[in-house]
Amino acid sequence: MTQEGVIKFQLDWHAGPVIACALQATLGHWRDVLHAHGLIGADPARYGGIGFGNVSCRCRGGFLITATQTGHLSTLAPEHFCQVTYWDIVHNRIRAEGPQPPSSEALSHAACYDAHPDICWVFHIHHPQLWRQAADLGFAATPPDAEYGTPAMALAVSELAGKAHLPLLIRMAGHEDGLIAAGHSGMDACTLLLNKVAEAQASSALRR
Secondary structure (H helix, E strand, C coil), X not given: CCCCCCCCCEEEEEECCCCCCCCHHHHHHHHHHHHHCCCCECCCCCHXXXXXXXXXXXXXXXXXXXXXXXXXXXXXXXXXXXXXXXXXXXXXXXXXXXXXXXXXXHHHHHHHHHHCCCCCEEEEEECHHHHHCHHHHXXXXXXXXXXXXXXXXXXXXXXXXXXXXXXXXXXCCCCCCEEEEEECCHHHHHHHHHHHHHHHHHHHHHHC
């Protein structure tokens, strides 16, 4: 698996002011909840210290997403969000605007929004136990050769998201410890994630 946190798509980023989106504070809330549970963050002992995890939500004109390499921050400010206004998954292109560039996983977020009209929130997290136990817990996985930040990963996510019931959880098999949760609301997606993390931890404890 390749290095985490590196933007692989063709990015047309227009640096600009803080994005005016009514859902920014709510998105920041859910991001900080996931960070408090260790599902988003940065750890010198993992992935070479590169930050991991990101969140997004639909907003007028595209979707709002956390900026690249903000995982180390315990809470985010408005300048830590970016709006993706255009994407082309097949040709690996993203157009975005805001104070900072978008997360390196923005293409997979876009794939979820394209695939299912009822998906309004997408959370990408990392959790080793949950990632390893995905099959046992009954949720789908992308192919192991589909790497993060690539059209192959985005297309695989799109295929799974398009036929799933919401909220959904997907194991990114080619992205170490990476998972995507998506739903109609942030509450739906976050609750599913935290419940599945608890199941994975309980299952691991029973095996000891």
